[in-house]
Amino acid sequence: MEVPPIDSHLGMLTYMSGGSPINGRLREKLSDFIVDEVLLGKRASRAFLGIDKFEGGGASYLVVMKRVRMDSFEMISKLSKKLGRRVGYAGMKDARSISFQFISVQGSLRELPEMEGLSLRYAGRGEMIYLGMNDGNHFTVVIRGADTIELPKIFPNFFSYQRFGVKRPYNHEIGKAILLRDIEGASSMISEQGYEVSAARSLKQLSEMIGSELIRFYVHSYQSYIFNLILSRRIELGIGPRHGDFVLRPNGEIALYPERGSLLLPLVGGLTEARGWLAEELASILREEGVSKEMFIFRELPEVSALGDFRKAFCEVEPKIVEREGFIVLSFFLESGAYATSYLREIIKPRDPIAQGFI
Known part of the structure; x- marks a missing residue:
């Protein structure tokens, strides 16, 4: 099956599964794509709500941030400059999403700054977070405009x-x-x-x-x-x-x-x-x-x-699916470094990834 031109530009030249493209669309609403990081067995959204905390000691403050429509690299850079301290993080998150993510801040931290598109909560003390340290991410994704979909267990x-x-x-x-x-x-x-x-x-x-x-x-x-x-x-x-x-x-x-x-x-x-x-x-x-x-x-x-x-x-992935009239809700966990859109690409096989919300 021929892939879209943008996929060819990025080296994604084929699909693993069969089946025809479907007209599924992602991210018609901001809440259609939620990313919830998992670190040392704890989900960032639960830490953000105060349900889970890191009880151990450590040289760094652990903070959960809820980020809306903000590029990870840009956000970490701005936050580091605002705090005047090094900010550690485990991975990049999709800019077009609501993302819950752990960060670490070295040294003293008297108060958490306010930034547009960003909400911060204390999550305890621990060691400095580094790239790839997280267990992975839990995704909740809404696909609109698709009646039925086939869900591969490997991609x-x-x-x-x-x-x-x-x-x-x-x-x-x-x-x-x-x-x-x-x-x-x-x-x-x-x-x-x-x-x-x-x-x-x-x-x-x-x-x-x-x-x-x-x-x-x-x-x-x-x-x-x-x-x-x-x-x-x-x-x-x-x-x-x-x-x-x-x-x-x-x-x-x-x-x-x-x-x-x-x-x-x-x-x-x-x-x-x-x-x-x-x-x-x-x-x-x-x-x-x-x-x-x-x-x-x-x-x-x-x-x-x-x-x-x-x-x-x-x-490998174990997706859970809830079908509603006019849309489908997928829930799944991916290990650190894996992209949800790579999995969704295999399901939808978008003819136009930009128009269908992949980017």
């Missing part, structure tokens, strides 16, 4: 639309320009996103203007795009075990086929190694892209280097 773990941005220049395109050391091209695209970086002539100068964390985000976005391409090719090849597979064993160890476990695919970086089918496909993709894994090492700015990692190729 491709694509990096979804939110990772790359709403329109061009996409974040991964900027990441590729940075990888190619095309600072002029990268700066031009970053300027289109609203940053003043036209004077940057080197990666270090660019970092001084927008910060190394944002540069790292662009590089990681390009990693995500390459991952999507690899995952698309693996689906087309078939999902059965193959020579060259890396798997995550039940005990948390990474092993090679014929060991059994959850299939892993690489987030390519400077130290990525591959064999079998994966070596062939990865070499082909990098060649087509005109890049090499060594380019992910930035000696001129080491803190933005990407050495490589792994990510699950597929996610």
Whole structure:
């Protein structure tokens, strides 16, 4: 089945399940998409309401924020500046949603600031929260305009639309320009996103203007795009075990086929190694892209280097469904790093992801 043009731009070249596209629409109302983070077994919405608290000690204040129509990266940056302190968080949340999320604040915290689109509540004391620390997220999603839907129990773990941005220049395109050391091209695209970086002539100068964390985000976005391409090719090849597979064993160890476990695919970086089918496909993709894994090492700015990692190729899900006249309510939990819109894409197969509320 042919995918929409935007999916092709983002490396999502196929679907895993059969079936035809349906006319389901997301986010016609703000309350149609609710994200509830789970950290150490506690749901953020319950902590926000004062039902659950973290009773242990720790050097950081734990805070729950209810965020409405606000980009995670922008919000964390503004909050950190307002507090004058480092703010820790476990993951990015969809901007077009009502999101409940845990954050940590180092040092003393006399009062919680007021910010438009943001409500904050104390949740106790604990350790600093870092990326990927959360258990995952619980989603409540309303699909309108669909009479019936089929719910797969497994789906491709694509990096979804939110990772790359709403329109061009996409974040991964900027990441590729940075990888190619095309600072002029990268700066031009970053300027289109609203940053003043036209004077940057080197990666270090660019970092001084927008910060190394944002540069790292662009590089990681390009990693995500390459991952999507690899995952698309693996689906087309078939999902059965193959020579060259890396798997995550039940005990948390990474092993090679014929060991059994959850299939892993690489987030390519400077130290990525591959064999079998994966070596062939990865070499082909990098060649087509005109890049090499060594380019992910930035000696001129080491803190933005990407050495490589792994990510699950597929996610399992146990959705609950309530059908109403004119709409369907889905409730499901996804582990940390998985995108609800990747699961919903597999269900709806949108002809126009923007018009149907995926972005």
